[in-house]
Amino acid sequence: MNQTERPDVVTVSGLRKEFDGGGVVALDDVSFTVPEGQLLVIIGLSGSGKSTLLRHLNGLHQPTAGSVEVLGTDVVAASGRDLQHLRRDVGFVFQQFNIVGRLSCIENVLTGALGTLRGPRFGARMYPKALRRRAIEQLDRVGLADRAWQRTDTLSGGQQQRIAIARTLMQQPRIVLADEPVASLDPEISGQVMDVLFRCCVEDNITVLCSLHQVDLAIDWAHRLLGLRDGKVVLDSPVDGSVDHARIMEVYRRLDPTGAKLDEYAIEQLPARIPA
Numbered sequence: 001m002n003q004t005e006r007p008d009v010v011t012v013s014g015l016r017k018e019f020d021g022g023g024v025v026a027l028d029d030v031s032f033t034v035p036e037g038q039l040l041v042i043i044g045l046s047g048s049g050k051s052t053l054l055r056h057l058n059g060l061h062q063p064t065a066g067s068v069e070v071l072g073t074d075v076v077a078a079s080g081r082d083l084q085h086l087r088r089d090v091g092f093v094f095q096q097f098n099i100v101g102r103l104s105c106i107e108n109v110l111t112g113a114l115g116t117l118r119g120p121r122f123g124a125r126m127y128p129k130a131l132r133r134r135a136i137e138q139l140d141r142v143g144l145a146d147r148a149w150q151r152t153d154t155l156s157g158g159q160q161q162r163i164a165i166a167r168t169l170m171q172q173p174r175i176v177l178a179d180e181p182v183a184s185l186d187p188e189i190s191g192q193v194m195d196v197l198f199r200c201c202v203e204d205n206i207t208v209l210c211s212l213h214q215v216d217l218a219i220d221w222a223h224r225l226l227g228l229r230d231g232k233v234v235l236d237s238p239v240d241g242s243v244d245h246a247r248i249m250e251v252y253r254r255l256d257p258t259g260a261k262l263d264e265y266a267i268e269q270l271p272a273r274i275p276a
Ligand SMILES: Nc1ncnc2c1ncn2[C@@H]1O[C@H](COP(=O)(O)OP(=O)(O)OP(=O)(O)O)[C@@H](O)[C@H]1O
Pocket: 019, 020, 024, 025, 026, 044, 045, 046, 047, 048, 049, 050, 051, 052, 053
């Protein structure tokens, strides 16, 4: 099945989000759909609305207007119980990893399965054997099976983010939302983390929506780019030969506060290898 024949798992329509009583419009009439198994990268300047958009997809924000449907659930109308159910299928990977440094890697990964268990667990051996096996499989997937019993805070930043992804995979999500997952990592390590997300997508058919600052990484790994500027969608393009260089640059154009001219911030950083 090619990407266009796959069912949509995310449908966002006319989404608007205001903060501070309307003083800040973070999202303005945002509409798009995402088919199952796609890696969609959301790009845009700081403050363009990327995090706010991702947080609407698992009900962390309530919109001012518009609708959000994820895996058939109307996220805006969903009860607390419905959202709890949805969040089992929708994993979230954060920029700051949000792992417990003093725990071993396998314990951190196992906590991804806590939603399926009753009561707390203290130590990896308190988890059922089948889950321990699954945790090792996830560690293997992110290339860190040999670190299973090591304290997580002894790992590098990139390795810690891979542990966080393994923990998310442990809950067997159908969608992974990743908010700037490589923001604090150097380019080579960032590539390793994006490779893990890409493989989840193509090997396990997990849909990934990921926000990134780095255009070159986005082009290297995304199936499709969604560009936000001032809360509006200004680019929605597959990443293939048809990626329009000028339109990607447009995402990064920032209006001068005087309205007099455009600031070409970040344009010079665009890689030469953007497909023509
Ligand atoms: N809780 C909040 N209260 C008030 N304003 C907010 C809140 N959350 C976000 N905003 C504002 O909404 C706009 C979009 O913010 P958002 O964090 O979504 O941008 P972003 O593209 O993710 O930025 P970055 O790349 O820096 O993370 C910004 O103007 C921000 O200041």
